[in-house]
Amino acid sequence: xxxxxxxxxxxxxxxxxxxxxxxxxxxxxxxxxxxxxxxxxxxxxxxxxxxxxxxxxxxxxxxxxxxxxxxxxxxxxxxxxxxxxxxxxxxxxxxxxxxxxxxxxxxxxxxxxxxxxxxxxxxxxxxxxxxxxxxxxxxxxxxxxxxxxxxxxxxxxxxxxxxxxxxxxxxxxxxxxxxxxxxxxxxxxxxxxxxxxxxxxxxxxxxxxxxxxxxxxxxxxxxxxxxxxxxxxxxxxxxxxxxxxxxxxxxxxxxxxxxxxxxxxxxxxxxxxxxxxxxxxxxxxxxxxxxxxxxxxxxxxxxxxxxxxxxxxxxxxxxxxxxxxxxxxxxxxxxxxxxxxxxxxxxxxxxxxxxxxxxxxxxxxxxxxxxxxxxxx
Numbered sequence: 001x002x003x004x005x006x007x008x009x010x011x012x013x014x015x016x017x018x019x020x021x022x023x024x025x026x027x028x029x030x031x032x033x034x035x036x037x038x039x040x041x042x043x044x045x046x047x048x049x050x051x052x053x054x055x056x057x058x059x060x061x062x063x064x065x066x067x068x069x070x071x072x073x074x075x076x077x078x079x080x081x082x083x084x085x086x087x088x089x090x091x092x093x094x095x096x097x098x099x100x101x102x103x104x105x106x107x108x109x110x111x112x113x114x115x116x117x118x119x120x121x122x123x124x125x126x127x128x129x130x131x132x133x134x135x136x137x138x139x140x141x142x143x144x145x146x147x148x149x150x151x152x153x154x155x156x157x158x159x160x161x162x163x164x165x166x167x168x169x170x171x172x173x174x175x176x177x178x179x180x181x182x183x184x185x186x187x188x189x190x191x192x193x194x195x196x197x198x199x200x201x202x203x204x205x206x207x208x209x210x211x212x213x214x215x216x217x218x219x220x221x222x223x224x225x226x227x228x229x230x231x232x233x234x235x236x237x238x239x240x241x242x243x244x245x246x247x248x249x250x251x252x253x254x255x256x257x258x259x260x261x262x263x264x265x266x267x268x269x270x271x272x273x274x275x276x277x278x279x280x281x282x283x284x285x286x287x288x289x290x291x292x293x294x295x296x297x298x299x300x301x302x303x304x305x306x307x308x309x310x311x312x313x314x315x316x317x318x319x320x321x322x323x324x325x326x327x328x329x330x331x332x333x334x335x336x337x338x339x340x341x342x343x344x345x346x347x348x349x350x351x352x353x354x355x356x357x358x359x360x361x362x363x364x365x366x367x368x369x370x371x372x373x374x375x376x377x
Contacts (some may be wrong), residue, residue, distance in 0.1 A: 072096030125153030
């Protein structure tokens with residue numbers, strides 16, 4: 001009997017630790033399930049796994065669930081630069097895809113910028129320009145210029161100087177500075193190395209001498225007014241044919257007198273006109289090599305089949321009323337010579353697509369203005 005009691009006592013000693021161990025394991029399982037469930041909930045809101053883990057370990061789960069999806073908060077919790085005192089500010093700042101976003105927000109907050117000012121600063125610049133800006137002492141009255149939708153942080157000082165000189169309103173100042181009106185023509189141009197169909201070429205934006213469009217086609221002989229072949233970008237040719245057919249239905253005969261010109265072609269043209277008419281004529285009417293829209297293959301010189309001076313033809317009147325319907329704009333209008341930098345060329349049309357052409361027509365602006373306001377990033 002004594003042995004039996006000893007055996008029972010041994011079993012009780014073993015059972016108790018097993019129960020405790022089972023309870024601990026059960027608690028761990030519950031905690032893990034709870035943890036992974038919360039990770040899943042946070043990920044379903046758009047937070048990364050690293051961010052979700054950080055949120056939980058910083059005891060901000062409830063805060064984030066109240067906020068919901070927020071890319072800036074996601075970036076903040078992923079970052080080593082996270083500062084808990086700035087959490088409410090992070091939540092109110094619009095996300096920008098910038099490497100040093102959280103670090104720069106912290107520095108701007110330290111300098112006393114408001115959340116609204118920070119939103120303007122980081123939305124008007126890229127990572128480099130914002131990182132450079134935060135090194136400066138606090139700048140006053142930044143809203144005046146940066147509140148303009150197409151303002152650029154990197155141009156802020158230029159806006160201030162230009163306005164002091166010209167006394168224009170903020171929107172006009174931003175527009176003109178972004179078009180480099182504060183610089184001399186052909187001085188310190190932007191060399192374009194990222195070409196697309198919407199490229200802007202003018203006296204401040206230059207194409208490389210090596211650039212040749214990769215989808216050139218010949219204009220059909222029946223539409224060529226001059227001797228020799230004329231090439232143009234394929235989509236431009238198609239749009240011109242559609243337009244010419246529509247004009248024909250109205251009794252008009254549209255022709256093409258010039259299309260794509262290489263850098264070398266423009267060089268020869270410039271030298272010829274320089275010898276014939278002098279520098280002043282060239283400055284007003286002829287683009288320097290690399291600065292001609294014709295090198296893009298997106299521009300055409302349009303002509304009338306029956307009238308040599310295009311501006312005196314019925315085709316000119318028809319084009320002024322209808323060209324935009326086919327994606328073409330008069331590139332250098334008479335009323336905008338101070339913006340385009342060229343005297344009016346009644347024959348020079350640029351293909352920009354129907355949507356843009358319609359907007360330019362309805363708002364009576366140039367492609368330079370449209371590009372700066374909507375396409376230049």
